[in-house]
Amino acid sequence: MKNTITRIETPHLLLRIFQPEDAEILKERLDDNLPILMPWIPWAKHEPEPLEAKRDRIRSWIGDFYSNKEYGYVVFEKSTGEFVASCNLFGRRGKGTTEIGYWVDHLKTGRGYATEISYALTKLSFEHMGIEKVLLYIDDRNIASQRIPAKLNFTHEYTYRELPKDAEGERLKFQVWAMFEEEFEKVDKFEAVEFKWS
Template sequence: MGIGPPAASPPYRIETPRLVIRCWEPEDAPLMKEAVDSSLEHLRPWMPWARYEPQTLAEKVELVRMFRGNFDLDNDYVYGVFEPDESRALGGSGLHPRGGDGSLEIGYWIRADSIGKGLATELAAVLTRVGFEQCGLVRVDIQVDPENERSLRVPRKLGFTEEATLRRRLPPKDDEGERRNSVLFTMLAAECATSRCMDFDYVAYGPLGREL
């Protein structure tokens, strides 16, 4: 918040061969809760919000309403990540306005029983393409805790540039902990077309449900 929206708002729905990426709806609250509750130990080391889990279903409904409202108001774009038939949530993601005008930052998590299949890589690749091809961004960012080996692999594989280690940029993991360092990965618009992001195809849809 506090900066202008991208040239065009991110799509409401993105389909890849293995994923549906779309804004959460309140009726997804049970799917979100099941995905988070079954992944708590896996999420806690890296996702600061996981310390407040498990949440009740009513709390999840309120959370999704906030995500949904902010998405529609162009404040922040939080996506749910689903199986192609949308019967199960596979994780969460987002395009977040944290790095100034013309940029969005990708965040991601994948449920514990579905890691190691390249889903985070597919997710980050298509959101990067969407950022440049649909939203007209100048730069896409990804920030990763330097201790998060698994997550570091994702931007490295896709051809992001490791720009710097920022000190004490990420929130602490727990109430007593210190703020964590972050490795800032960036990709610029001109770099995307020759990057490994192009190995991953997608179809995007706007608010009318029409293909973009």
């Protein structure tokens, strides 16, 4: 897995590699979104963290990017410059695959941005990284997130159970959605995507 793309422009969004100076806005928006993220994202339980720790974390993400471990992007709205999301491409599911991860600021949900981000990262994986299979792992309770891969013609391959339990004592379940390279279909409204590298 190798990726040299540090900046992506979509019709409505700018995705770029994190920089240490993003720590302030990332902490501000994460802290505001924590009550919403807690049920869905395991790492949210370790938040909030101090600003300097956030800067150190971003520096580690930059190192991971350039050492081809995983690729993190901060996402801004092109029209306003406002923070929208954080997203990642992970290589933890095996050779020839990437896994998309993201969270969207609650102030920017309902605008199709998660779908636009997922489309851009899928296109990046297939057209610039030589990836054969893109995956999304989605909590079975998260109905809104399940709509995103469905819109992009991913296939729901299976649902599995984890050891942790939810607040009602039920085992957490995750859906696995997948798309192979030959199944990728262009979506006209998202197709004005530019990939840039530095």
